[in-house]
Amino acid sequence: xxxxxxxxxxxxxxxxxxxxxxxxxxxxxxxxxxxxxxxxxxxxxxxxxxxxxxxxxxxxxxxxxxxxxxxxxxxxxxxxxxxxxxxxxxxxxxxxxxxxxxxxxxxxxxxxxxxxxxxxxxxxxxxxxxxxxxxxxxxxxxxxxxxxxxxxxxxxxxxxxxxxxxxxxxxxxxxxxxxxxxxxxxxxxxxx
Numbered sequence: 538x539x540x541x542x543x544x545x546x547x548x549x550x551x552x553x554x555x556x557x558x559x560x561x562x563x564x565x566x567x568x569x570x571x572x573x574x575x576x577x578x579x580x581x582x583x584x585x586x587x588x589x590x591x592x593x594x595x596x597x598x599x600x601x602x603x604x605x606x607x608x609x610x611x612x613x614x615x616x617x618x619x620x621x622x623x624x625x626x627x628x629x630x631x632x633x634x635x636x637x638x639x640x641x642x643x644x645x646x647x648x649x650x651x652x653x654x655x656x657x658x659x660x661x662x663x664x665x666x667x668x669x670x671x672x673x674x675x676x677x678x679x680x681x682x683x684x685x686x687x688x689x690x691x692x693x694x695x696x697x698x699x700x701x702x703x704x705x706x707x708x709x710x711x712x713x714x715x716x717x718x719x720x721x722x723x724x725x726x727x728x729x
Contacts, residue, residue, distance in 0.1 A: 540660035551671040646681030676720025680713040
């Protein structure tokens with residue numbers, strides 16, 4: 538939002554088709570596929586004390602600070618060379634540029650597994666391509682993030698609830714595919 542100077546309403550309107558798709562997929566899964574037997578909540582009798590690794594926390598914070606610093610630098614450079622980058626975009630569009638950028642966003646988000654990091658990647662790309670490409674690029678980035686083996690929701694689900702990798706990916710892949718296809722259709726509709 539900040540990179541494009543959009544209000545909350547403008548941002549939400551741009552991703553509204555993705556949001557609706559996500560809500561529909563969730564409702565279909567809950568009411569169409571889940572049964573009472575699928576939900577097995579087990580209450581532990583004892584609690585485990587978790588020891589925090591201070592060095593690990595520091596390393597994580599330093600990595601995040603470094604990532605944000607590099608991100609701000611790149612955003613600043615993009616802002617200064619916006620006209621030249623627009624020309625590069627026009628040239629690359631004729632040579633499959635949008636497809637390549639979409640693939641890079643997906644793979645980078647898949648590797649990073651962090652919503653903050655994929656949002657940072659979007660902050661770099663979207664000012665170059667513009668508001669019309671929000672649905673496509675958000676869908677690709679979000680899809681990579683959701684399918685990432687380092688995505689914290691999967692790691693927490695696996696640790697706390699014993700989530701099965703195969704079952705997790707079977708459900709999430711369908712949702713990610715639906716959201717991506719809607720993102721493609723919404724972007725095509727906006728750019729025509």
